[in-house]
Amino acid sequence: MFSLTEKEVGLISAQLLKGNVVFYQIDKKKIHHMPDDEDYFNYDLTEEEEDILDEIEENPDNFAEFTKMEPAQEHQMMQDFIDRKVKEKVLAEDLVNALSKPKAATGFKFLIDDSKYKGEWYEYKNSKYLDWVKEQVDSFNYSED
Structure with missing residues (x-):
């Protein structure tokens, strides 16, 4: 059962309101965020962001993705x-x-x-x-x- 603290919910919500997509790393209880590529398709990812995306691709079950409202x-x-x-x-x-x-x-x-x-x-x-x-x-x- 996956759950978040109220503080984590608040941090994720704040990032979504800024237009970011958020990934929660379940095993490390860590929040990662980066610009939503639908909004920033010319945005160059940092090396750290690329590493996170590689990690997500390798182990998708360890990450929960949060997106802004449609x-x-x-x-x-x-x-x-x-x-x-x-x-x-x-x-x-x-x-x-x-x-x-x-x-x-x-x-x-x-x-x-x-x-x-x-x-x-x-x-x-x-x-x-x-x-x-x-x-x-x-x-x-x-x-x-």
């Missing part, structure tokens, strides 16, 4: 925040409108960062990402059975 999940998280937290009708409409356009996350962030909800949004997003990491742990354990 765009649809992030979109739903933003929509849920609007529905549950934003009381000003005009701002709520502007945020919903931003979500319907290309670069939805950028438009949403621009509007939220300029509102009184900025702090509340970051707390909400962090909370949802902590839950997301725990869901991935559960999924990892389920797939092991």
Whole structure:
């Protein structure tokens, strides 16, 4: 049974929010992170990162991989925040409108960062990402059975 401490969940969540992919080395209880190659395809890996990827390839069962939410999940998280937290009708409409356009996350962030909800949004997003990491742990354990 694979489990993480609350501190480890927090560290993994923080890396995912930065756009990194995270690998947890089970035998050494060590967290490794690197840019998600889908987002940084021109990024050159360091020698240490290449060594970690080689180790993962050689012994994949010793690593749990954590990834950020899919765009649809992030979109739903933003929509849920609007529905549950934003009381000003005009701002709520502007945020919903931003979500319907290309670069939805950028438009949403621009509007939220300029509102009184900025702090509340970051707390909400962090909370949802902590839950997301725990869901991935559960999924990892389920797939092991």
